[in-house]
Amino acid sequence: MRKRIGAWVMLACILTCAWTLQPGVAQAADEPFIFGLLLVGPYNDHGWSQAHYEGALEIEKKLPGTKMIYIDKVNPADRAGVTIPQLVDDLVSKGAKLVIANSDDMKDGLLEAAAQHPDVYFIHVSGDDVLSGKAPKNLSNLMGRMEYGKMMAGFAAALTTRTGKIGYLGPLINEETRRLAVSSYLGARYAWEKVLKKPAGDLKFQVTWIGFWFNIPGVTADPTQVMQRFFDSGYDVVISGIDTPEAVVMARQKKQQGQQVWAVPYDYKGACEGAEDVCLGVPYYNWVPGYEALIGSAMKGQWKSQWQWLGPDWKAIDNPSTSSIGFMKGPALSEKDREALETFIQDLGSGKANLFQGPLNYQDGTPFLKDGEIAKDEQIWNMKQLLQGMEGQSSAAK
Secondary structure: OOOOOOOEOOOOOOOOOOOOOOOOOOOOOOOOEEEEEEOOOOOOOOOHHHHHHHHHHHHHHHOOOEEEEEEOOOOOOOOOOEOHHHHHHHHHHOOEEEEEEOOHHHHHHHHHHHHHOOOOEEEEEOOOHHHHOOOOOOEEEEEEOHHHHHHHHHHHHHHHOOOOEEEEEEOOOOHHHHHHHHHHHHHHHHHHHHHOOOOHHHOEEEEEEOOOOOOOOOOOOOHHHHHHHHHHOOOOEEEEOOOOOHHHHHHHHHHHOOOOOEEEOOEOOOOOOOOOOOEOEEEEEOOHHHHHHHHHHHHOOOOOOOEEEEOOOOOOOOOOOOOOEEEEEOOOOOHHHHHHHHHHHHHHHHOOOOOOEOOEEEOOOOEEEOOOOEOOHHHHHOOOOOEOOEEOOOOOOO
């Protein structure tokens, strides 16, 4: 699930041509297929929104005749007063035949917009309205199985820590963020027990939430202060779950001050840039395969409402044409740990390492998975709590 959105404002776009397209009708060869993006953050945030933006630019190259337009900074800190349907109206007036919204809490507004524009296709990233049966025929859901990427992040963190204390910089609290934090912990615990042969009880894994996907002064906790507390308390590796690069920025500052610390950023393939001396790697989204399939089907008149939860291409997880989830190994990851991580990736792909297998309990002691039970997609998707062995809140304070 993505981004909590309060209100919106319209951002002027460049294109002015208007077109109509009936679902199920193939795109005419001489008409441009314009698709619009609603981005929760800046298009150049070095994180979640930039990964979407750059994926859309790549679609313009891979699918001739396509053209992308966008509205970014669709969040409470930057926009106020305009609804998602109004933003969709703006994109459609500029010629958009398909609209992509990259925040979970845009879903109510997107459902309304989809009903108002039955001739326009909609892709809701991270939502599950198709699963719940709420989605109209012109709406599909898309998400990447970042759980695998987070397992890799946790694995690299556990191999690297010298103190046995790993911090997790979390955004807001919901099913998605819990399952990603849990995946990081399971990856770390696997490395700690299976590779380093250390007792699970000696591994400390603390989750601290800031309240949103990036810093909003006066609204969220300041991620730089959270990082400061982690490093001052002996946590020497921090895994980021937020959309912006504070984790590696702060780690690099501490490194320059003489501390031996590392970080694992999130979302965007280029997130290690400028912090190579502390970056262990980055689990990242590649939206090209999902976008190409869904937009391509719309252009051909072969659209079908569907829920897509796309994982890595295990033959080549960093293949930009085929793998929806990748892991870019960081310069600060040792050669020995790189080899161990590569073996772990192969074991994940083959099924030899299945981390969502019981016995696993929630924080309150109730069973998540019984002994030997393998989690179904629905159980992982709807993660109710953090797990035993993890420290931090499982739900937002009321």
